[in-house]
Amino acid sequence: QVQLVQSGSELKKPGASVKVSCKASGYNLTDYAMSWVRQAPGQGLEWMGWINTNTGNPTYTQGFTGRFVFSLDTSVSTTYLQITSLKAEDTAVYYCARLYASSTFHWFDPWGQGTLVTVSS
């Protein structure tokens, strides 16, 4: 079945970097783009952007430019989210989600299980 499996929780100090992985199975990674979504503790969902899995071209939404980098390795069907110069406010659960398109409609399905990134000194 189609599944996205993310890497485990991370505890990082302010200023460090983190790289979260999202491994796709059950389908060809390059057939669908991948989105990333942030959920801060007790908060709602924020769309961070998406990566074109054919070209590797990323698109970031406002607020997620500069320190956030989407990448992929098609040989292992995996996309990545790297966050540099971590701040306490980056503490959140980060989800990858397959970006499904039908005609002009889009939705996220399925989602990875989420990766908790905690930034604390």
Place this chain on the structure above:
Amino acid sequence: DIQMTQSPSSLSASIGDRVTITCRASQSVRSYLNWYQQRPGKAPKLLISAASSLQTGVPSTFSGSGSGTDFTLTISSLQPENCATYFCQQTFSSPWTFGQGTKVEIK
């Protein structure tokens, strides 16, 4: 950015009750509206796409309606497994935005 506002923020209902959640967009999103369910500690799950298309495997007790700026998610008969937070999402205009969520609890 298009703002999505859900109401209520939380609700408590009895098993078997009909539950309605509203999502209002700050401008028309036509039918580019999705609904997700997030159970505690779990990832969101797609329930409904394009305002009213029920996803395969989602119980028929769920339904979605609306277009333009006003949308509803209805649970026709609330079950214990429906305890979750529900989010709407518009994909009409980038950045795609989510509502703040509606938490559904059993009374």
